[in-house]
Amino acid sequence: MASIIEMPELVLEKIIEFSDLKAVLTLRQVCRDFRNFIDDLKDSKLPDSKFAQIEIISDKDEKKITFDLVGPDDSFYHFEYSEINNSRSFNGKITNMANLKIVDVAIQDLEWILKFQKSNLQRLYFHFDDFQLQTESSIHTLPIKLSNMFNASGRKIKTRELSIKTYHQSQLTPILPIADPEALKIIDLFRLETEIDMEIEIDEIVKSEQWKKAKEMNCDFHVVNLKVEDICHFSRYRVQSNTISARDLDFLKKAITSSSKFEYSWLAVNIFNENEEIFNLWGPAYLSGSSSLWYFRIKDSEENILVIDIQQVYNHIYFDVIETRNVPNRAIVHDYNEN
Amino acid sequence: MAPKKNSAKRPQPSTPKPSAPARIVKVQSSDGHILQADVRALLLSSTLAATIKGYDDENKPLEKLEVNNVVGFTLKLVLEWCEKHKEDDPAIAQAEKDKKNIFIPSWDRHFLTKLPMGNLFDLITAAYHLDITGLINYGCKTVANSAKGKSTEEMRELFGIPEPWEQPSTSTATWDD
Numbered sequence: 241m242a243s244i245i246e247m248p249e250l251v252l253e254k255i256i257e258f259s260d261l262k263a264v265l266t267l268r269q270v271c272r273d274f275r276n277f278i279d280d281l282k283d284s285k286l287p288d289s290k291f292a293q294i295e296i297i298s299d300k301d302e303k304k305i306t307f308d309l310v311g312p313d314d315s316f317y318h319f320e321y322s323e324i325n326n327s328r329s330f331n332g333k334i335t336n337m338a339n340l341k342i343v344d345v346a347i348q349d350l351e352w353i354l355k356f357q358k359s360n361l362q363r364l365y366f367h368f369d370d371f372q373l374q375t376e377s378s379i380h381t382l383p384i385k386l387s388n389m390f391n392a393s394g395r396k397i398k399t400r401e402l403s404i405k406t407y408h409q410s411q412l413t414p415i416l417p418i419a420d421p422e423a424l425k426i427i428d429l430f431r432l433e434t435e436i437d438m439e440i441e442i443d444e445i446v447k448s449e450q451w452k453k454a455k456e457m458n459c460d461f462h463v464v465n466l467k468v469e470d471i472c473h474f475s476r477y478r479v480q481s482n483t484i485s486a487r488d489l490d491f492l493k494k495a496i497t498s499s500s501k502f503e504y505s506w507l508a509v510n511i512f513n514e515n516e517e518i519f520n521l522w523g524p525a526y527l528s529g530s531s532s533l534w535y536f537r538i539k540d541s542e543e544n545i546l547v548i549d550i551q552q553v554y555n556h557i558y559f560d561v562i563e564t565r566n567v568p569n570r571a572i573v574h575d576y577n578e579n
Numbered sequence: 580m581a582p583k584k585n586s587a588k589r590p591q592p593s594t595p596k597p598s599a600p601a602r603i604v605k606v607q608s609s610d611g612h613i614l615q616a617d618v619r620a621l622l623l624s625s626t627l628a629a630t631i632k633g634y635d636d637e638n639k640p641l642e643k644l645e646v647n648n649v650v651g652f653t654l655k656l657v658l659e660w661c662e663k664h665k666e667d668d669p670a671i672a673q674a675e676k677d678k679k680n681i682f683i684p685s686w687d688r689h690f691l692t693k694l695p696m697g698n699l700f701d702l703i704t705a706a707y708h709l710d711i712t713g714l715i716n717y718g719c720k721t722v723a724n725s726a727k728g729k730s731t732e733e734m735r736e737l738f739g740i741p742e743p744w745e746q747p748s749t750s751t752a753t754w755d756d
Contacts, residue, residue: 243739244722247700248707251719257679258723269731270740287679 245273252277253285261289261356262315289356294397296350297367298382305346305382309353317353321346323377343378347389354395360423361399366415368406369432387414396420402450403428409440409461421449429459439464446470455501462510468492475501480508486517489548489557493522496546496559497576498539507557518550525550526571535567537576545573605643606658612651613643620661623672625710649705656702660690660714672713683717691721696737 244252256264256278264287268275278286295308303323310316320329321342328335328345337345368383383406390396398420404412405428412429427450431438440461445451456476466481468488472495484507496502519525525532530553536546538561545567549558567573602618618641622628627644634641646654663686675681683691691699703718726734735742 243741244696244700245738245740247704251703251707251715254715254719255722255726258681258720259726260723263723263726263729263734266729266731266734267726270734270738274740 245271249277253281256281257285257287259287260315261287261311262317264356283355286356288358289353290359291357292362293365294361294363294399295365295367296382296386297369298379299369300377300379301369303377303379305342305379307346307350319346319349323379341378343382343385346382347385350386351389351393351395354397357397359398361397363401363403364397364399364419365403366405368404368411383411383414387418390418398423400424401426401428403430405430405432407432407434407438409442412440413444416445416448416450419450421453424450424454426456427451427454427458429457429461431461437462441465442470468495471505472496474505475503476505478506481510483509483511483513484557486514486521489518490521492559493536493546493548496538497536498578500538500541502546502559503561505559507559509555509557512550512552512555512557515552522548522574523572526568528568530554533571535571535573537573539576604641606654607643607645608649608651608654609647610650612654614651614655614658616658617662617665620658620665623661623664623667623711623713624657625712627709646709648708650701653698653701653705656694656698657705657709657711657714660687660702661711663687663690664713667713672716675716676712681716681720683720687717688721691717692725696722696725697739 244255247255256267259267264278268278289309290312291309292312293308293310295306297306297308298304299306305321307319308316309318318329318331321327321337322329323342326337326340326342328337328342328349366383397418400423402416402419402424404415406412416427429440438461440459441464442459443465446467451457451470452473455474457471457474458478460478460480462480462482464482466479466484468484468491471477471479472492492505522534525534527533530551532550532552534548536548538544538546543564544561545564547558547560547562547567549556549560551557564573603615604618604621606614606616606621608614618631621631621644627646630644631641649657691702694702699718699722703715703722706714706718725737729737734740
């Protein structure tokens with residue numbers, strides 16, 4: 241015997257299990273029998289692609305979708321789907337897609353390649369620059385079609401960090417549920433550089449398991465009707481809103497001083513006009529530059545102190561946990577108060 | 580006191596057992612070649628082990644084992660591998676049976692990589708028929724390693740796959756069409 245295709249199926253299965261993703265992709269191309277054999281294998285018989293990062297980018301100007309996958313040992317896979325040329329380019333090989341829609345081809349490819357991903361990703365990054373509905377282009381349907389594909393298969397992606405960069409919340413809401421909530425630690429909601437003061441509502445997002453279980457959240461959209469109850473479980477967060485009340489700041493203070501998990505947060509508001517109320521609640525501040533600072537003891541902690549820094553000039557509000565010895569001498573440290 | 584306690588715990592060097600004289604039997608390949616092998620080496624093959632047990636249970640003298648699906652050249656390689664591994668702990672092979680990452684010991688790596696691909700395929704297929712877990716694993720891993728970083732053309736040549744005989748279809752969107 242001189243040909244691999246005459247080997248027993250169990251042996252071929254084992255060879256594929258021991259191979260790396262790149263070799264399996266190449267093997268699929270060597271002949272039709274091999275391709276059918278590989279495509280009929282159960283996911284558990286496929287090798288782990290061990291991708292660390294996957295980036296999915298749509299670009300309305302160039303009318304294209306790209307996938308960049310970074311694997312172990314600096315292996316790198318680049319897929320590009322061009323609507324203008326109606327083609328796919330994979331690691332330099334260009335294929336004409338005839339009468340197929342490139343969005344559908346891209347999603348089908350992604351679904352197939354994700355069968356190999358068994359380890360957790362470090363980061364999954366979406367960049368949707370395609371919201372404007374252009375009648376002749378179907379690229380704007382990518383987020384919703386991705387969402388449909390994941391819903392249909394019941395598959396979730398295990399990733400530590402999920403980043404979505406876009407300029408409309410209609411492209412955030414369908415994507416968040418793609419991430420496996422057990423693996424997800426960090427949620428990033430980023431606006432495209434060109435969009436300043438873009439507003440989003442997070443009423444739907446905050447109900448998701450992904451939101452509730454994540455530890456860190458970074459959002460540089462302006463959140464309309466931000467509710468402090470929806471963000472107080474994060475250890476770290478960055479968020480912007482129109483305004484915040486003294487009562488809400490006090491709620492956050494209470495939540496943080498009674499928790500040992502908090503690390504830091506940054507809150508930017510357009511208007512903050514409850515200075516008087518906050519002084520009534522927290523007493524006189526320690527002043528340093530443009531900062532008004534308050535120090536609070538944390539429940540059951542001798543070493544750490546919560547510092548709240550309201551920067552009047554920029555309307556930035558920082559919450560930070562510092563070591564007790566770093567509290568300025570003249571500052572008042574408020575005792576922990578259960579109520 | 581402490582050193583005493585330690586030394587008491589240290590495993591005692593076992594007195595070397597007088598090794599039983601090797602039990603040699605003849606093994607005949609499908610093309611009529613007759614080879615000789617130590618029964619302990621043959622026990623690595625689950626199928627041969629069952630045959631040997633059958634003889635022993637019935638107290639029949641075992642003079643010659645017939646292996647009908649392996650040719651002499653390949654059988655010789657199988658026996659060489661088994662001879663090398665006849666003293667392995669069977670638990671190791673069992674533990675590696677379903678593992679995704681296995682390590683090929685240096686002797687095996689050398690033994691397997693020097694073979695032309697066609698002979699390696701025959702050896703793995705023989706190991707499959709004779710159900711020799713360790714040899715199947717190391718063989719498959721060697722094939723997988725040799726495929727790393729190869730282009731489509733290189734793989735066709737390496738694995739003896741003829742040129743594609745079918746025109747790729749355009750009806751399905753898979754990335755190699």
